[in-house]
Amino acid sequence: MTATDPVEFGVGAACRIDVPAHSRKIAEIPVGLDPEGVGVDVARRLAYVACSRSDWVTVVDLERHEAIAQVPVGAEPIDLVFDAPTDRIFTADAHSDSVSVVDAETLQVAATIPVGAYPSGLAYDADARRLYVGNSLGGTMSVLDVDTLETVATVEAEIGAGAIELDRTRRLILCVNFIAASVTLVNADTNEPVGRLEVGTGACAVGVVPERGEAFVVNSVAGTVARIDLDEARVVEELRVGEAPVGLTVGPAHDRIYVSNRGAGTVSVLGVEDGVEWTQIPVGDGPGGVTVDPHDGRLLVANAGSGTLTIVEDLLAGRPPLPALEESSPLVGNPLPEFTLVDLRTGEKRTSREWAEKRYIINFFASW
């Protein structure tokens, strides 16, 4: 092999792309167990992070890069929205079947709104004063009035209804149904379903670029992002990102989308026009919720595995001239290090020697 021969990686050799020059980590801040949804209070320079296994919202000072308060809410808060006009934080509390409403000035729960079974996703139309709640086990979407806190409508979606986004130009709501692997399209003015799309397995996050007439849906099991033509209501392309993608947000210039890869500890930067993964930005372990701070354009990433919030800068002006090289794991081709771990069912310690001379797969997982 010469220096100019192409390098070939075997299946399973690649683990992550790590090109430090494309990004700069500002801080990684401990926030609590299994952080997921993130909202930004631009005026106060705060981030609010829903920590689903801690049953609280952590308040993070974005200037000092530290957690300054924890606000107990309902059971298993997964998603979060901040409404500046009413100065309220809303959390979808999955195990409480409710939405908590927190006064951002006093950091006290001001109200609790019953919704459907296992609410896991929130979306927000600030102009129309609407909060949309995806009730995953109920297979419905609740429509709430942000000012009066009344339930305006309950819309039939499908099982696994969770992530929601709006095309404010077309007045169209996209409700992503994780288990049904579909998207329910709803008229935002009438709250009536108007269509349905099939997407990939494990559909769990969505973003919209209205000027292109496109939506992007993350398919976590398939490991892809579906590009959807909203005018034709069909999937036109599947885009490749990192391992086990779960979160998505659209960049402020609408030239790129950010996709958190729960399986890789990175955030993919995906070009909107070219559909190419420009780079993967290293963040914490098991990232999920991702949002952009409107104040400075920095990414805020909730890392469920490490229990942290990463603040990171995307330094790319556009698509880089060369594709980032994938690094292979140093483990591939080498002996598996031994382990001694407790068996869940028996409580006994088990070692890797039990599987000597056997072929097997190790699956690292988490229950969240």
Next chain:
Amino acid sequence: MIHIDIWEGSDPKPEVERFCEMWGLEGTVLLDETGDYARSLGVRGVPTNLVVDADGTVRAFGVSRLDELDRAIDDMLRR
């Protein structure tokens, strides 16, 4: 298949038991409560799959996509 649970916080057993029952996860489930073993392997996300050959050699790392996992298993079986 060996399932290893990580990153649950303190006292993972109830949550993991509930998860296994909900999803019908049978077979061997081990607890890496501190996450030390996963960290030593460079695991940065979940799910992360490793394919291990009969001589204890790691043949693939990552492979969370089903098609990639299938290919990694096929490659190992052809050795």
